[in-house]
Amino acid sequence: MISLKEIRGGVCAPKGFAASGIHCGIRKNSAKPDLALVLSAVPAAAAAVYTQNLVKGAPLLVTKANLQNGTAQAIICNSGNANTCNADGVAVAEAMCKLVEQHTGVPAEDVVVASTGVIGVPLPIEPIENGMEILIAGLCNDGTGAAKAIMTTDTYAKECTVEFDLCGKTCRIGAMAKGSGMIHPNMATMLAFVTTDAAISPAMLSDLLKSVTDDTFNMVTVDGDTSTNDMCCVMANGLAGNEIIAKKNEDYHAFEAALHFVLEDLSRKLAGDGEGATTLIVCTVSGAKTKDDARKLAKSVAGSSLLKCAVFGTDANWGRVLCAMGYAGAEVDVTKISVRFCSEAGEILVCENGAGVPFSEEEAARVLAEKEIGIQITCGDGTACATAWGCDLTYDYVKINGDYRT
Numbered sequence: 528m529i530s531l532k533e534i535r536g537g538v539c540a541p542k543g544f545a546a547s548g549i550h551c552g553i554r555k556n557s558a559k560p561d562l563a564l565v566l567s568a569v570p571a572a573a574a575a576v577y578t579q580n581l582v583k584g585a586p587l588l589v590t591k592a593n594l595q596n597g598t599a600q601a602i603i604c605n606s607g608n609a610n611t612c613n614a615d616g617v618a619v620a621e622a623m624c625k626l627v628e629q630h631t632g633v634p635a636e637d638v639v640v641a642s643t644g645v646i647g648v649p650l651p652i653e654p655i656e657n658g659m660e661i662l663i664a665g666l667c668n669d670g671t672g673a674a675k676a677i678m679t680t681d682t683y684a685k686e687c688t689v690e691f692d693l694c695g696k697t698c699r700i701g702a703m704a705k706g707s708g709m710i711h712p713n714m715a716t717m718l719a720f721v722t723t724d725a726a727i728s729p730a731m732l733s734d735l736l737k738s739v740t741d742d743t744f745n746m747v748t749v750d751g752d753t754s755t756n757d758m759c760c761v762m763a764n765g766l767a768g769n770e771i772i773a774k775k776n777e778d779y780h781a782f783e784a785a786l787h788f789v790l791e792d793l794s795r796k797l798a799g800d801g802e803g804a805t806t807l808i809v810c811t812v813s814g815a816k817t818k819d820d821a822r823k824l825a826k827s828v829a830g831s832s833l834l835k836c837a838v839f840g841t842d843a844n845w846g847r848v849l850c851a852m853g854y855a856g857a858e859v860d861v862t863k864i865s866v867r868f869c870s871e872a873g874e875i876l877v878c879e880n881g882a883g884v885p886f887s888e889e890e891a892a893r894v895l896a897e898k899e900i901g902i903q904i905t906c907g908d909g910t911a912c913a914t915a916w917g918c919d920l921t922y923d924y925v926k927i928n929g930d931y932r933t
Contacts, residue, residue, distance in 0.1 A: 537670025
């Protein structure tokens with residue numbers, strides 16, 4: 528079993544990576560940084576997954592074209608403006624890549640470009656152009672500045688870094704992510720940028736990223752809205768010096784475990800920091816007939832608006848759990864379902880064999896009053912399991928989104 532050590536540094540912890548984050552003027556609030564850059568000392572194997580929303584931000588189109596050769600060396604991302612549904616969107620995204628080339632020497636076609644923020648508002652290139660020298664000057668070995676610069680309504684910067692061994696070589700994976708609202712499973716549910724100094728082929732990296740995101744980022748839901756700008760990108764520059772991972776061997780599975788740890792950690796942070804959220808919901812389904820069924824059931828429950836409201840009100844309304852399972856599109860025998868609510872305050876059985884059981888409402892309210900609550904569902908149809916992460920639905924969610932643009 529792989530041994531993982533959590534360390535600091537974010538996207539800059541792996542060898543050969545530097546990052547920077549500044550306020551360049553896209554946002555009106557000068558206290559909020561709005562432009563980030565991540566730079567690798569050498570070209571890196573790269574892979575990405577994108578939103579399945581048919582309306583896609585221009586940066587995704589440019590990035591997808593740039594990554595066709597499986598190589599990247601830099602990431603530039605702005606917040607405050609999504610650069611989506613703009614007539615000149617692609618031209619602006621390409622201009623951002625060219626600015627990176629002009630100031631770093633990294634070819635424009637080796638740049639990942641991303642944007643997040645308001646949809647349908649033209650993104651001026653001038654603030655980005657004017658901020659490039661300061662952005663480059665700020666490059667350092669701490670990724671937190673960049674992690675803050677990609678935030679929108681997030682309340683804190685989300686990072687995770689691990690260290691592990693591959694055949695005697697110390698490797699690291701660092702990551703940052705943003706996402707607080709407009710999050711619903713359909714890849715990639717937010718923006719996430721991952722760096723590693725492990726050596727792995729682009730083909731293997733792409734395979735791994737898709738596999739791991741299916742069980743992590745694609746299991747996060749905040750509000751049922753799939754963003755237009757969702758992207759998760761990984762760059763692997765190989766500077767750790769391990770033998771390149773080019774097949775599904777022991778090193779492949781070790782790297783997979785490390786990547787899964789990082790993306791699951793970020794998934795929990797994204798869900799727990801949902802807009803206006805007070806509670807992280809962890810819904811675990813076991814005993815499902817297939818993995819696909821387990822995923823559908825867990826996501827349906829974690830994404831139920833009624834269930835999310837009940838959690839906010841510490842109301843053990845377990846009927847909403849079964850209701851959400853019933854429309855999940857999964858094959859499930861309702862008469863075999865059992866449901867438990869759990870948290871640090873305790874655990875309480877509320878449903879067994881598809882029917883309610885006597886329980887203390889006061890005790891249930893205490894269980895649901897914690898910052899993290901678990902909904903444990905047993906189906907009794909098979910051996911498949913899955914976990915989804917969500918959050919409660921509060922008054923503040925409406926307040927935040929009622930005036931998001933104005």
